[in-house]
Amino acid sequence: MTAVMEKADAQPKAGEIPSFDVTIKVRRFNPEGDAAGESHWDEFRITAYGTDRVLDALHKIKWEHDGSLTFRRSCAHGVCGSDAMRINGRNRLACKTLLKDINPQRPITVEPIKGLPVVKDLVVDMEPFFASYREIMPFLITKGNEPTKERIQSAEQRERFDDTTKCILCAACTSSCPVFWTDGQYFGPAAIVNAHRFIFDSRDEGAQQRLEILNDKEGVWRCRTTFNCTEACPRGIEVTKAIQEVKRAMITRAF
Amino acid sequence: MITHQYDVVIVGAGGAGMRAALESSKEARTAVISKLYPTRSHTGAAQGGMCASLANVEEDNWEWHTFDTIKGGDYLVDQDAAEIMAKEAIDAVFDLERMGLPFNRTPEGKIDQRRFGGHTRNHGEAAVRRACYAADRTGHMILQTLYQNCVKQDVEFFNEFYVLDLITDRDLATEDVEEGAEVNATGVVAYDLATGEIHVFQAKAIVFATGGAGKIFKTTSNAHTLTGDGMALAYRRGLPLEDMEFFQFHPTGLAGLGILLSEAARGEGGILRNADGERFMERYAPTIKDLAPRDIVARSMANEVREGRGAGPNKDYVLLDLTHLEPAHIDAKLPDITEFARTYLGIEPYTEPVPVYPTAHYAMGGVPTNVAGEVLRNGHDVVKGLYAAGEVACVSVHGSNRLGTNSLLDINVFGKRSGRSAAAYAKTASFIDLPENPAAAVEAQLTELRERPDGERIADIRRALQETMDANAQVFRTGESLNQALSDIRELRKRYQNASVQDKGKMFNTDLLEAVELGFLLDIAEVTVVGALNRKESRGGHYREDYPQRDDAHYMQHTMAYRRPTAAADEADGHIAGYFDHVEEFDGYKVVLGSKTVTQTRYEPMERKY
Ligand SMILES: Cc1cc2nc3c(=O)[nH]c(=O)nc-3n(C[C@H](O)[C@H](O)[C@H](O)COP(=O)(O)OP(=O)(O)OC[C@H]3O[C@@H](n4cnc5c(N)ncnc54)[C@H](O)[C@@H]3O)c2cc1C
Ligand code: SF4
Ligand code: FES
Numbered sequence: 001m002t003a004v005m006e007k008a009d010a011q012p013k014a015g016e017i018p019s020f021d022v023t024i025k026v027r028r029f030n031p032e033g034d035a036a037g038e039s040h041w042d043e044f045r046i047t048a049y050g051t052d053r054v055l056d057a058l059h060k061i062k063w064e065h066d067g068s069l070t071f072r073r074s075c076a077h078g079v080c081g082s083d084a085m086r087i088n089g090r091n092r093l094a095c096k097t098l099l100k101d102i103n104p105q106r107p108i109t110v111e112p113i114k115g116l117p118v119v120k121d122l123v124v125d126m127e128p129f130f131a132s133y134r135e136i137m138p139f140l141i142t143k144g145n146e147p148t149k150e151r152i153q154s155a156e157q158r159e160r161f162d163d164t165t166k167c168i169l170c171a172a173c174t175s176s177c178p179v180f181w182t183d184g185q186y187f188g189p190a191a192i193v194n195a196h197r198f199i200f201d202s203r204d205e206g207a208q209q210r211l212e213i214l215n216d217k218e219g220v221w222r223c224r225t226t227f228n229c230t231e232a233c234p235r236g237i238e239v240t241k242a243i244q245e246v247k248r249a250m251i252t253r254a255f
Numbered sequence: 256m257i258t259h260q261y262d263v264v265i266v267g268a269g270g271a272g273m274r275a276a277l278e279s280s281k282e283a284r285t286a287v288i289s290k291l292y293p294t295r296s297h298t299g300a301a302q303g304g305m306c307a308s309l310a311n312v313e314e315d316n317w318e319w320h321t322f323d324t325i326k327g328g329d330y331l332v333d334q335d336a337a338e339i340m341a342k343e344a345i346d347a348v349f350d351l352e353r354m355g356l357p358f359n360r361t362p363e364g365k366i367d368q369r370r371f372g373g374h375t376r377n378h379g380e381a382a383v384r385r386a387c388y389a390a391d392r393t394g395h396m397i398l399q400t401l402y403q404n405c406v407k408q409d410v411e412f413f414n415e416f417y418v419l420d421l422i423t424d425r426d427l428a429t430e431d432v433e434e435g436a437e438v439n440a441t442g443v444v445a446y447d448l449a450t451g452e453i454h455v456f457q458a459k460a461i462v463f464a465t466g467g468a469g470k471i472f473k474t475t476s477n478a479h480t481l482t483g484d485g486m487a488l489a490y491r492r493g494l495p496l497e498d499m500e501f502f503q504f505h506p507t508g509l510a511g512l513g514i515l516l517s518e519a520a521r522g523e524g525g526i527l528r529n530a531d532g533e534r535f536m537e538r539y540a541p542t543i544k545d546l547a548p549r550d551i552v553a554r555s556m557a558n559e560v561r562e563g564r565g566a567g568p569n570k571d572y573v574l575l576d577l578t579h580l581e582p583a584h585i586d587a588k589l590p591d592i593t594e595f596a597r598t599y600l601g602i603e604p605y606t607e608p609v610p611v612y613p614t615a616h617y618a619m620g621g622v623p624t625n626v627a628g629e630v631l632r633n634g635h636d637v638v639k640g641l642y643a644a645g646e647v648a649c650v651s652v653h654g655s656n657r658l659g660t661n662s663l664l665d666i667n668v669f670g671k672r673s674g675r676s677a678a679a680y681a682k683t684a685s686f687i688d689l690p691e692n693p694a695a696a697v698e699a700q701l702t703e704l705r706e707r708p709d710g711e712r713i714a715d716i717r718r719a720l721q722e723t724m725d726a727n728a729q730v731f732r733t734g735e736s737l738n739q740a741l742s743d744i745r746e747l748r749k750r751y752q753n754a755s756v757q758d759k760g761k762m763f764n765t766d767l768l769e770a771v772e773l774g775f776l777l778d779i780a781e782v783t784v785v786g787a788l789n790r791k792e793s794r795g796g797h798y799r800e801d802y803p804q805r806d807d808a809h810y811m812q813h814t815m816a817y818r819r820p821t822a823a824a825d826e827a828d829g830h831i832a833g834y835f836d837h838v839e840e841f842d843g844y845k846v847v848l849g850s851k852t853v854t855q856t857r858y859e860p861m862e863r864k865y
Contacts, residue, residue: 032760051512051599063714067757067766072295074478077514077595079395080295096598119449120763126292139403140355150352152364158357165357165389165396169294201357 019047022104024057026069027111029118039118042066043107048099054087054110055094058122071122078234081170085122086111091172091232113175115184129171132187136195136213141206157202164197164242166235173229173239185218189229189239192220196242199249211250220247256694257454261286262681264443264458265674266418266485269296270394270663271645272464273401273410274670275677279462280410282678286456288413288445290480290768293402297466297478298666301394302517302592304386305351305663306374307344311365312384317341319377320385322858324661327373327548328619328654329795329805330860331498331813331853336626336650338856340661340668347667348387356400358389369588370522373548373658379865382546386660391517391591397663413445416454417768419697420444420488421461423641424687427493427632429820434828438632440641441687444697448768451761453694459684460640460677463489463622463630464670467646470772471780472615472729473721476508476515480772485647487775489622490782494632495815495827497649497851498620499779500786501796503657504730506552508614510572512599516592516611518659521545523588526576527556528608529564535573540865547865550656550730550796553613557730560612567610574608613730617657619796620786621649623815623851628673633828634815634851640680642673651813655795704770710755713770716747720773723747724780728787733801737788741839744781748842751777782816785846789837790814807860809834812850819847 024046029039044061055073062069071094072082078096085094087110088102094110102108116124167190174180174188195214199207214220220243229239263279265272268289279285289296308315320341325332352358352366359367368384376383389396405412422442425432432438442457465485469477490496506527507516521527527545529535539555540547547555556573565571577585577593582605585593593604602609622643624630629637630648645666652665720743727740751773758766792806793799812835817827825838827849835850 030760031762053599059714062766063712067712068760070758070763070765074291074295074480075297075300076479077300077599079300079591080291080297080478082291082295098598123763130292134406137407139407146353148349150349150358150366153360154364155360155362157364158360161357165399166392167399168299168395169292198355201355203355 019049020104022046022048022057022099023107024061025107025109026061026121028121031120048104050100052099053095054097054099054108055083057099058094058110070120079168081168084113084170084172084175086113091176093170093172093234096234113171115175115181116171126171128184129174129188129190132191133169133194136187136191136210137206138194138198140198140201140204141209142203143205151203153202160202161197161200163237164193166237167193167197168235170234172232172234176228176232178226178228179222179224183218183222186222187214187219189243192243192246193237193239196246199246207249207253211246211253214246215250220250257452258457259286259454260457260686262458263460263462263677264288264456265462265464266443267464267466267645267647268293268412269464269466269645270298270397270401270666271670272462273405274667275462275464275644275674276410277401277404277408278671278674279678280408283681286411286413288416288418288443288456290415290417290448292414293405293412294398296398297481299395299398300476300478300515301397301663302391302515303519303522304369304371304388304393304660305348305397305667306371306385306660307348307387307664308341308385309345309348309366309368309387311361312368314376315383315385317344319375319383320344322378323374324652324658325654325858326379326861326863327658328656329863330811331651331654331794333651333854334856334858335854336652339626340652340664343668344664347664347671351397351400351667354400354404356389356396358387369519370546371659372518372521372546372552374660375543382543386522388519390587391519391589394663415448416445417448417771418443418445418484418488419771421492422689422693423492423638428491428818431823434633435636437639439639439687442689442693444694446697446701448763448765451764453698455689455693457686457689458640459681459686460642462628462673462677463641463643463647464645465647467618468776468779469615469618471720471724471776471783473725474508474513474612475615476505476513477615482772482775483779484772484775485643486621487778489630490778490818493818494630494638495623495817496620496782497623497813497815498651498655498786499618499782499816500790500814501619501655502615502783503549503617503619503796504553504613505549505616506556506613507575507611509595509599510567510610510612513614514595514599515614515616516575516595516609517589518549520575520577520589520592523584524580527552528574528576529559530566530570531564535559535564543865548656548658550798551865553730554798556613572610572612575611576608577604578606578608615729617662618646619649619651619653619655619657621647624648624650626650626672627676628669629676634849640684642677644669644673655797701767704756704767705759707753707755710753711750713754713756713773716750716754717773717776720744720747720776720780728784730798732787732797732799734788737784740784741788744777744784745841748777782846785837785839785848786814786816789835789848811853811860813853815849815851817847817849818844821845823847
């Protein structure tokens with residue numbers, strides 16, 4: 001911008017798309033204090049613009065109304081996986097959901113994702129989620145000597161697992177899964193997606209071990225193909241399809 | 256207070272931190288402390304690529320890469336470091352591939368490569384394909400691959416722990432430590448977000464890998480969490496910060512939002528146009544046009560807007576045109592960034608050009624290190640046991656302007672080097688006793704912040720800071736605009752003293768941490784502006800309209816900024832009368848500038864033309 005500018009926020013967004021008022025209902029939970037451990041709804045009324053996302057609304061609440069409102073966020077454009085939450089009853093990333101796209105005429109509800117212990121407001125304990133991820137051996141397993149240069153992989157072989165490399169471990173899928181809600185031991189879609197990423201990588205030689213792990217009673221067979229996960233995934237990964245492919249691999253790769 | 260002891264403590268779990276951890280955890284007992292879950296780090300946002308002269312698709316070599324890096328940085332690059340980086344780039348890419356990184360492939364199944372700004376064949380003849388990539392998700396794949404390998408290697412993480420202080424055995428901020436004297440880093444103090452507990456980590460070696468500081472600006476491609484913590488912590492302990500006035504503004508941020516659209520968009524054929532549809536880069540950089548280095552493209556764009564050729568209702572952005580590219584090509588090579596345009600601006604890049612404007616992107620400056628990753632406390636002495644790598648550090652391979660794809664490379668090459676150096680040092684060193692109550696300062700700070708009477712909101716001060724930085728210290732700067740920024744920062748510092756947090760709890764108190772982070776931002780904005788005021792020339796990312804020429808005779812030096820007590824001497828190491836002698840008094844301390852020599856090996860500075 002020019003060296004000395006009159007006002008830094010002469011951005012087009014306010015000019016092009018008019019502002020509107022919206023009510024946000026947030027599910028609150030404070031682990032400390034007088035009402036510790038009881039959750040309740042809080043309502044906030046804020047003014048928003050056309051390009052504002054749910055994350056902007058939460059920031060507005062935190063920065064202008066109630067500093068104690070607690071949620072995770074970092075990148076603010078859907079790549080770090082910090083802010084999966086239940087928005088109007090559906091799992092989404094707050095930073096990727098524009099207010100104008102979810103009918104701001106009605107109050108918008110925001111709750112923590114389900115199936116993981118709530119720590120404070122919209123923050124849940126992610127450790128059980130990451131523990132399942134770590135269990136499926138989410139790393140390339142190879143035998144023999146390393147090549148001096150790169151391993152050769154054709155574009156087609158690379159394409160075979162492209163979809164599941166996109167995962168940002170946001171847990172939107174796993175925490176939308178009815179099986180996971182009732183049985184926290186279930187590996188859940190995200191772990192299977194990450195197993196898929198390696199099982200179908202032509203360079204990997206650990207498929208057998210991963211398939212054995214997922215053949216467990218808490219493994220892929222618990223999936224009832226409700227497609228909630230696919231709908232929830234903010235990266236557009238065909239999660240259910242990936243789970244089906246892992247199931248099929250179990251049958252065809254003979255065990 | 257809980258205490259821990261590790262041979263090596265790495266602060267930060269982005270690309271640089273995890274690359275260091277993979278090295279050091281093989282050799283020494285290592286802990287990685289990160290305020291985010293590792294996979295949330297902003298390395299994951301990097302899009303376009305990581306360069307190395309693999310020559311997989313056309314002729315290339317590390318010497319051309321070295322030259323491009325030096326010229327791209329407008330010759331303020333330490334040439335020995337650039338040469339190391341360009342040479343080690345090749346193994347750095349192969350390392351990642353062998354760890355499992357899913358690179359895009361050539362028809363022969365090798366790692367594919369594409370063009371990127373400033374990377375050329377034979378010293379500037381034409382653009383060369385040097386960037387290795389995985390669609391426009393290269394950073395995501397690097398971050399995931401490194402994390403996966405940390406899981407494989409069982410690296411120990413302390414996630415959602417904020418490091419809030421660095422402990423050294425001599426306090427450079429208050430003591431007058433003579434040159435050559437030994438100073439050791441002995442530990443860090445961290446705050447566990449989940450519980451509010453303070454943890455002290457005693458270590459033989461510490462690696463800072465805390466990333467950038469883009470949040471000093473309003474319009475930025477950086478994450479909310481990039482608040483310059485590591486830089487500010489070092490600075491507060493009396494360590495210098497190098498070349499902070501050089502901040503990169505990336506040409507193509509989504510207008511009004513700052514979300515990045517990778518240079519890969521232009522590497523794949525995208526064209527910048529003004530309101531008249533003119534391909535204006537032909538006027539500014541006739542040879543490589545839209546693929547000129549970022550500082551040149553960003554200024555050209557800002558100039559188009561300033562001269563009234565901007566597009567849109569307020570004529571305040573230019574257009575990135577991809578409409579001539581095949582949709583299938585866009586989907587294969589640029590899927591994420593085109594999705595950003597759709598999601599956030601409702602623009603369909605297949606058929607409509609995308610509104611873009613420069614966005615604050617990358618800190619070229621940082622904590623000074625040598626090529627082994629050791630942190631310098633002046634122009635030549637190292638702090639024993641202290642290392643830094645990645646965006647927090649300044650080696651300096653980027654000089655006054657970083658080339659695209661050189662940062663993902665930097666974090667891998669120097670992440671690896673500093674991890675190795677730290678582990679090797681830890682093996683020979685012993686623990687040094689910590690002071691009586693090492694967490695006292697942090698505890699006092701947090702208690703004071705929590706208990707302050709109701710005052711102004713942190714967010715208001717932060718917004719004002721970001722607005723003055725955007726208005727006065729962006730792609731065009733003048734003495735006047737910078738003085739305005741400085742006086743605003745002074746004012747904001749006063750307001751910060753009385754600002755209060757509303758959340759008084761112990762558990763997951765992000766309100767409190769945002770207040771702490773604002774303190775870091777104020778420090779970083781302050782050194783950035785002081786450095787910019789002092790540098791009365793234009794070079795790379797730092798453009799002074801009142802001094803539009805590069806002035807090698809006087810300013811071919813790295814800036815070193817030291818925070819010192821008011822009573823300390825007004826001359827710092829590398830003092831050059833009339834040029835690197837600036838002293839700026841603040842409330843209770845002052846910033847003293849000195850300099851450090853630029854290492855030149857084989858390349859003589861030339862005029863930078865593209
Ligand atoms: C949108 C975008 C696109 C980019 N694209 C490219 C590209 O295509 N090619 C390229 O070469 N470069 C690119 N860059 C630049 C490059 O991605 C970054 O410079 C690089 O990833 C920085 O890595 P890092 O490891 O230094 O820091 P980060 O990845 O930012 O990690 C910082 C770490 O430090 C931790 N941390 C910070 N403060 C504290 C604290 N106080 N206590 C504890 N932990 C802390 C964080 O939790 C995090 O783990 C891009 C940058 C952006 C923003
Ligand atoms: S598969 Fe999709 S929804 Fe599930 S964790 Fe990965 S990115 Fe999130
Ligand atoms: S904040 Fe990173 S995904 Fe939403």
